[in-house]
Amino acid sequence: MKLLLCLLAVLTCAIASPILPDKTSKTFKLKFLVLSPPNSSFNNLYLEPYHIYPGANYAVLSPKSATDPGVIGYLNGTAADFADENTDLLFNGNPAPYGFIIDSVNATYNPILINAGKGTTGIFIDQGIIKYHNPISGGFCACNNTLEYGPAVQLFYKPKVINTPTACSDVELVVECVE
Numbered sequence: 001m002k003l004l005l006c007l008l009a010v011l012t013c014a015i016a017s018p019i020l021p022d023k024t025s026k027t028f029k030l031k032f033l034v035l036s037p038p039n040s041s042f043n044n045l046y047l048e049p050y051h052i053y054p055g056a057n058y059a060v061l062s063p064k065s066a067t068d069p070g071v072i073g074y075l076n077g078t079a080a081d082f083a084d085e086n087t088d089l090l091f092n093g094n095p096a097p098y099g100f101i102i103d104s105v106n107a108t109y110n111p112i113l114i115n116a117g118k119g120t121t122g123i124f125i126d127q128g129i130i131k132y133h134n135p136i137s138g139g140f141c142a143c144n145n146t147l148e149y150g151p152a153v154q155l156f157y158k159p160k161v162i163n164t165p166t167a168c169s170d171v172e173l174v175v176e177c178v179e
Contacts, residue, residue, distance in 0.1 A: 027092075028175045029070040030130060032061050032142065035170040042142050042153060042169055046070030047114075049091070049098065050152055055116035057098070061142055061153040061171075071114070072178055073100070075123065085133040088119035102132060102157045109141060109156040109165060130173035136160050143168035 030047040034040070046064045048071055049057030064070050076097075077087035089100035091114060099119025103110040122133035131137075138160035144167065145154040156168070164170050 026177060027072045027074045028177050029064075029072060030173045031070075031176045033172045033174050034142075035139075035172060036164075037169055039142075039169040042171060045142075045153060047073075047155070047173065049114040050147060050149075050154075052148065057114040058147060058152070059100070059112035059114050059155040060147075061155060070176075075125065076119075077121075081121075082124075085124035085131075086121050087123055088121045089123040089130065090119055102134075109158045109162060112140070112155045112157055125175055128175050130175065132157070138162070140171050140173060141165070141168045142171045 032042060032045045034042045045061035048060055048062045050060040051057050071091045073089055073091045075087040076090045081087045090097040096116055098114050099117055100123060101113035101115050102120040124131055124133060136159045138158040141156050141158045141164050142153050143156060143165060145152055
């Protein structure tokens with residue numbers, strides 16, 4: 001019985017092995033640029049995870065500081081994925097990476113999640129800006145929101161078919177290289 005449990009544990013570890021960046025991956029942080037309506041308090045904030053429960057986080061914006069320097073990310077995929085703009089955005093996690101999750105099924109704005117595992121495919125960088133390769137993508141917006149542990153500036157995915165909610169601003173995710 002112990003042998004069976006040991007074998008099961010080894011197989012589980014092999015199946016759940018993390019997706020790691022290769023030696024040539026370029027890592028970066030994501031800094032926010034407000035498009036409209038203007039909101040200077042959202043400019044120059046960095047993407048950070050906001051813990052919800054184990055393995056799950058909201059994507060929020062926070063100022064860069066010595067204790068909160070911004071999460072480090074990288075694009076993951078094959079050469080064909082990069083050519084087709086079909087990579088996913090991952091962040092260095094411990095022990096496994098966390099993925100940038102966009103729920104684009106609903107026709108409303110949806111919170112971006114940073115969860116354990118693989119991210120949403122279709123993320124790519126165009127002229128230093130993170131883009132989502134989806135015909136209905138209207139980009140991202142940021143909103144002041146009260147979450148479980150207090151107020152935060154939360155990041156949302158916004159389909160083209162809806163307007164930016166009142167008191168929110170459209171934002172771009174600007175790549176800031178760290179390598």
